[in-house]
Amino acid sequence: MANRDINIAVQAGHVHAIVGENGAGKSTLMNILYGLIRPDEGTISVEGTTVDLASPSDAIAAGIGMVHQHFKLADNFTVLENIVLGDEPTKGAWVDFGRAKSRINEIADKYGLEVDPEELVENLGVGDRQRVEILKVLYRGARILILDEPTAVLVPQEVDELFDALRDLKSEGLTVIFISHKLDEVLSVADEITVIRRGTTVATVDPSEVTAHDLAELMVGSELPVPELRDSTVTDKPVLTLDGVTVTSPDGRTLLEGLSFTIHSGEILGIAGVEGNGQAELVDAVMGIRPISSGTVLLGDEDITAWATRKVREAGVYAIPEDRTRQGLLLEAPLWENRMLGHQTEVPNAKGPLIDRKGARADTERIVRDYDVRTPSIDIPASALSGGNQQKLIVGREMSGTPKMLVAAHPTRGVDVGAQAAIWDHMRTARANGLAVLLISADLDELIGMSDSLSVILRGRLVADFDPRSVTPQDLGSAMTGATTSAEGAA
């Protein structure tokens, strides 16, 4: 059962938001409404009539349209062709593009969704593509639109445009069901908000009466965790020292330039920066994945600059990768094999040249228990888990054994609030036990709360150091974008 006792009443002409943590059952609910999954019990009514949605075409017939989070468009088709695909108006044996086009223009005008019907989809930006998806649904006569995390792929300006469009749709009497976990957005656009937790509806609230904080607590069912470190555990024992590390790409571009810092035992060094400013390269350089063109990397007193990744890992430098599905998991492999990934030469996973199945499986059970990975078994493939649970497994794996140094890239990205607190807890405990952590994150609250010292990376260089006790997110933000480059405070 992924959903039970879901009770939602959506008013016509409303934007109704559904919020919940990862794996709370939002997607399952949407799939039920779109006819992809049939409920075992209960009924769905549209405009007072009970409907049986056995397939997406039933849903479309009932006036329900779905705008998926991942666009389902053919890149080499025009907007027009994409919209009519599967529902082409015909004239004899031919597609009547003229008629289709005038209808699309009509819809686009009515709802303020401007897109050139003749443009190829591959030339469109993300915001335009999303408009095409919405047009596609409207073209099929939908009166109720379901938008699944529509803002996840948009930049702030595009989010504003989308919300304007949603208000237009609403004023024309259409109903929008808006799924998200970005609470600020939900509060700004929704007329009513339903909170889902663990597969069931826990509350329906009026956005004018709640704060983002209230919503988050409803989602989690408990108080929100705060990232914070208590006493300093920083020692004077250096664990990782980078001295003038420079990395150039094969085509000669400088990716990292003269990076120097020292992380001591019991210290968390936070790296702030807009994504793509060299964070990934920094991780790769430390982990021995990318060759370093000049400078040195020391682990304790040992020069590990030229070491291969496996040797670096065996020496106790573990990493939570930035992109979990590409770098952190074997999606087709069972969880217990994923436990071994990156640690396939170490206890409890290996015995000499052989794999220690028993050891690896037992330890996977431990991680599943300690890190609350919600899975029916350790034999199912990693791809069956939700993103948050995948992340918990990876964090559990990389904090197992005896790491001296943890390179943590976005350790709590995509996990729910409860798991976030647990991961922070584990990091605090490990830090107290002397672990050195290089923390790379896009979450400024996390960086400020969890770091003993903070540096900002911009275009491959460390441009500023801050004291996390006194810095504000605004200070960090302007340093990240290069608005100020002067170093301030001590780190």
Next chain:
Amino acid sequence: MSGRFSPRRIALTLAAPVLAIIFSLLIASIVLLAVGDSPLVVFQAMLDYGVRPRTMVLTINTATTYYLSAVAVAIGFKMNLFNIGVDGQYRLAAMLAAAVGGAISLPSPLHALVVVLVAMLVGAMWAGIAGVLRAYRGVSEVISTIMLNAIATGVIAYMLRPGRLAVSTQGSNNIGTKPIPESGHVPGFAFVPGTETKVYGFVFLAVLVGVAYWYMLNRTRFGFDLRATGMSESAAVSSGVSVKRMIVTAMLLSGAVAGLVGMPQLLGGSYSYSLDFPAGLGFTGIAIALLGRNNPVGIAFGALLWAFLTNSAQILDLEGVPKEIANIMQGTIVLSVVVAYELVRRYRLREQQQQVGEQVAEEPPTPRTGSDMGAPV
């Protein structure tokens, strides 16, 4: 949660190949009806002939070579390497090993062993060329192995001449390497009662290769690295696998097993590499590896099925039915099995996601932080 060997899981695993076989029988029936033959009569004839003792031995023998070839291909497949070059590798290996075997004279088991080792070495080297090109020059192994097949054919034609590695066979225009003396033969044994035809001694080697392949893949760190690289190269790199080294090693291993493909025939039957040495086994191996999903047991069934179809179809010419009907069946089995496996895979994934969903719906073991305020509202 059902265990690894629950009846349900076994049924799901078998569903795909069984569906594929039924589908291929259907297609073959349509073809037979279209040319005016009765499918039932034809299938009956194949079945009757196929279970005769002699045909059964031939089926086992053919399956032995198919099996080795398919395992060679499967080693590459497990790492997303497409070794189309098994064909060239085993032919070149068999030819050179035959020449060495004919030239030396050693006591009995040692002689055959040397021939086998030479074959493995040659196969490994020939495949290794493609591996090195792929790892250090980025050349697609698909292209390079196809080209190496053509080069192998040329090298064999050049070497297999009187005065070089070949001697003329008396009373025919066939030429081949100097026959390997008795000390290098690997005797067959009578296994199926009611026929003089013997089963290749190499059948044991094939079983051994299968067990070693399974063990390597599932029980060794090397096998884990190999599978990890095949599933996700980027994840393997992050985990510390040297992908370049894995590519070369996997191609060397694949080539070494490919070198064995010609051995049952060479040391158990012809004792010489001549112009009529069987060719094309490498390509059959690709189809069987697909059919068996690179699984050592699956490949064994695939090889037996394939060999059964090949051998039992020999009777059809006598019945006035083109024996190529077996090729049609083999082809449709491979095509439909790929589709069927994908369907089963999706079904299983959906089922697993449902199980995960059920787990989520249950209350968590213990919330780790924060005071639990209980469910508001």
